[in-house]
Amino acid sequence: MSTITPSQLLDSLKWRYATKVFDASRHISKDTWSALEQSLVLTPSSFGLQPWKFLVITDKALREKLVPFAWNQRQIADASHLVVMTVRNGYAEADVDANMQRIAEIRGGTSDALLGFKGMIMKTVNGLSQKDLAQWAKCQSYIALGQFMTSAALLGIDTCPMEGFETDKFDEILGLTARGLTTAVLCPAGYRSEDDRYATLPKVRFADADVIEHR
């Protein structure tokens, strides 16, 4: 089942760029935003564990409070929607259990029947230090980032992936720490401003031969 042609895909991926100036007067429609939220929910993750929570912030005052802790980048406040991708701190057995229960709810059967699958997951989880587990969870959220930006481009929505922020301040302002969450990466979404000179700059990528190797 192919939804688009190869050239349609490439047109959208080339159209995408890290938007520096958003048009603060334009808002993403409800239908389009709802699909983008689902692109987050449907993101694949390691063992399907989904060690994340996505904050969708439209409150302008809250976003203005965050701007100074994101290198004063205005995209935080000016985009139509701000997604703060957060991941679980101290991922543990209880989180795996919640996932097993959800599998049982959706596919039927009992969590007990999933003991083998759980055992395999716990072997991996127990083999990682707390720091490695945090990094593992963080990497998962970058799959969501990729799926979200690609989905957005195909829907004609601009995005800007952002790693430049003070994690501690974001966690504090958003009340994440007490809930066992931490900010992993940010992605404002909306519409590029006509004033954004970056929109028309040629895209810079290494030559294909430097990035792709055939074996």
Add this chain to the structure above:
Amino acid sequence: MSTITPSQLLDSLKWRYATKVFDASRHISKDTWSALEQSLVLTPSSFGLQPWKFLVITDKALREKLVPFAWNQRQIADASHLVVMTVRNGYAEADVDANMQRIAEIRGGTSDALLGFKGMIMKTVNGLSQKDLAQWAKCQSYIALGQFMTSAALLGIDTCPMEGFETDKFDEILGLTARGLTTAVLCPAGYRSEDDRYATLPKVRFADADVIEHR
């Protein structure tokens, strides 16, 4: 510029699943594969630094050699194409310089004119330990993983993200270590087999309210 509708996007994302059994007799066409390679090349990354190299392996003998070091998962050998996403070990100033030179090549001007941008990047790079830099690079490759899987789904191509492999063995067999690269994550791509019972299982995701929070 919207290429697809929200419901087309969701149909494709719901159609996608982590393919357990690929049809080894089916191959991705040249046009489609070429677009998927470009989806890798065009992946956004931190500061546009692209700290990666993507190995596209079609050689079946080489892939059979890798299977035992990926928990004997047959997708490695049976998919049409295997992408091994690798990232730079010990990312350093020379890598940033290569990127600055590429910007100058494509956008004109000299690398000297980019000194301010380079300074900002080096401040970030120098603020990270070698281990943190390795994790930073690894996370970038997960953006590529997300963009690749989403792109594939829209083109009707099946994928399976894989973290279950022995990094040391992959690096050794593929001769990566000496080149300053290490395996980050794997993604076989091709067509699901009619025998894959996982294809028809209901997708398991946490409830929207558990994953998305509006502020």
